Amino acid sequence: ELLNCERVWLNVTPATLRPDLADYGLLEPHALGVHEGRIHALVPMQDLKGPYPAHWRDMKDRLVTPGLIDCHTHLIFAGSRAEEFELRQKGVPYAEIARKGGGILSTVRATRAASEDLLYELAVPRIKSLIREGVTTVEIKSGYGLTLADELKMLRVARRLGEALPIRVKTTLLAAHAVPPEYRDDPDSWVETICQEIIPAAAEAGLADAVDVFCEHIGFSLAQTEQVYLAADQYNLAVKGHMEQLSNLGGSTLAANFGALSVDHLEFLDQDGIQALAHRGVVATLLPTAFYFLKETKLPPVAALRKAGVPMAVSSDINPGTAPIVSLRMAMNMACTLFGLTPVEAMAGVTRHAARALGEQERLGQLRVGMLADFLIWNCAHPSEISYLIGVDQLVSRVLNGEETLHG
Ligand SMILES: O=C(O)CC[C@@H]1NC(=O)NC1=O
Numbered sequence: 001e002l003l004n005c006e007r008v009w010l011n012v013t014p015a016t017l018r019p020d021l022a023d024y025g026l027l028e029p030h031a032l033g034v035h036e037g038r039i040h041a042l043v044p045m046q047d048l049k050g051p052y053p054a055h056w057r058d059m060k061d062r063l064v065t066p067g068l069i070d071c072h073t074h075l076i077f078a079g080s081r082a083e084e085f086e087l088r089q090k091g092v093p094y095a096e097i098a099r100k101g102g103g104i105l106s107t108v109r110a111t112r113a114a115s116e117d118l119l120y121e122l123a124v125p126r127i128k129s130l131i132r133e134g135v136t137t138v139e140i141k142s143g144y145g146l147t148l149a150d151e152l153k154m155l156r157v158a159r160r161l162g163e164a165l166p167i168r169v170k171t172t173l174l175a176a177h178a179v180p181p182e183y184r185d186d187p188d189s190w191v192e193t194i195c196q197e198i199i200p201a202a203a204e205a206g207l208a209d210a211v212d213v214f215c216e217h218i219g220f221s222l223a224q225t226e227q228v229y230l231a232a233d234q235y236n237l238a239v240k241g242h243m244e245q246l247s248n249l250g251g252s253t254l255a256a257n258f259g260a261l262s263v264d265h266l267e268f269l270d271q272d273g274i275q276a277l278a279h280r281g282v283v284a285t286l287l288p289t290a291f292y293f294l295k296e297t298k299l300p301p302v303a304a305l306r307k308a309g310v311p312m313a314v315s316s317d318i319n320p321g322t323a324p325i326v327s328l329r330m331a332m333n334m335a336c337t338l339f340g341l342t343p344v345e346a347m348a349g350v351t352r353h354a355a356r357a358l359g360e361q362e363r364l365g366q367l368r369v370g371m372l373a374d375f376l377i378w379n380c381a382h383p384s385e386i387s388y389l390i391g392v393d394q395l396v397s398r399v400l401n402g403e404e405t406l407h408g
């Protein structure tokens with residue numbers, strides 16, 4: 001079947017991340033062939049009989065992994081929260097910063113004022129950092145516009161990033177991120193606007209792949225979250241949730257009852273919530289950079305999630321307020337060092353499980369014949385280096401949809 005391939009990579013050592021194989025799903029050296037953007041052949045070198053098709057490269061037994069998937073980011077935004085960081089380091093309490101107009105709403109003001117082109121230009125260097133690290137699929141949320149026009153503006157920028165750059169973009173409508181100033185006295189009316197205007201418009205324009213809610217005391221209540229999920233269901237949009245980040249409102253159980261793709265943060269997740277996630281196969285997305293940057297102390301219940309067999313994803317949560325850290329590999333390292341994941345779990349968390357968190361587990365996240373040909377060839381001695389070593393460019397080759405993207 002290699003002869004049907006437009007391009008073949010010889011002598012690659014696959015970390016397949018197949019759930020039916022142990023650990024990384026490592027195999028002996030193989031030839032990997034690509035045909036029409038999909039993995040068409042994965043053949044042990046010892047079984048190989050020539051001749052090879054025109055395009056082939058000898059990778060000298062280097063490691064090949066699935067492309068990395070960053071399944072939870074807010075990487076489109078204008079403005080900066082660096083001054084807040086300075087105030088916080090001087091001991092100014094969060095509440096005072098918020099009273100002075102800081103926090104999410106300061107990013108909202110700057111994002112509303114920014115043109116679509118400016119938002120695009122500001123996002124490019126951030127998404128290019130992820131591309132350099134080996135991210136081949138990234139989820140990007142709205143949530144800093146908080147008007148119909150500005151939320152759709154953000155989602156259009158996200159779609160445009162995926163069209164212009166060598167990366168797959170999945171979009172998530174997070175209009176339920178904060179109550180905008182215009183609705184300060186009537187949050188329920190904002191929820192109604194989301195359900196009756198923004199979700200229908202985003203769905204009809206094909207701009208949103210999923211709908212997310214920040215379910216929290218300082219965000220939206222369980223009842224409001226349910227309303228948003230009901231509206232998303234009406235428009236056949238998948239749902240996700242920022243759940244149990246600072247308290248436990250029972251949001252994870254509600255999300256599981258709606259068949260959510262994932263629930264994210266989860267520091268305050270309890271056993272009832274864990275059972276609900278396990279029962280419905282919902283992905284638990286861990287966001288260690290926000291935990292670290294907020295200097296949180298309550299750890300997510302990783303051992304209980306592991307015991308219950310809940311698939312854990314790991315993501316960067318890139319956002320200007322609680323995770324100004326534009327690195328998925330840093331998030332992998334923190335998931336291990338701060339949350340106690342093993343490097344194997346961290347790798348599954350940014351491949352197979354992250355794909356599931358985006359509803360893409362059939363096409364992405366493993367090295368299997370038939371899957372989309374998104375893969376990375378590494379200059380590293382062992383796959384655990386990818387979670388262990390930070391800041392070194394170890395990519396030899398980054399392939400998206402069967403096309404080499406690093407070296408032209
Ligand atoms: O501070 C920001 O800009 C976003 C905070 C971020 N959003 C959310 O729902 N949880 C968070 O940590």
Ligand SMILES: [Fe+3]
Pocket residue numbers: 072074242317319
């Ligand atoms: Fe987030």
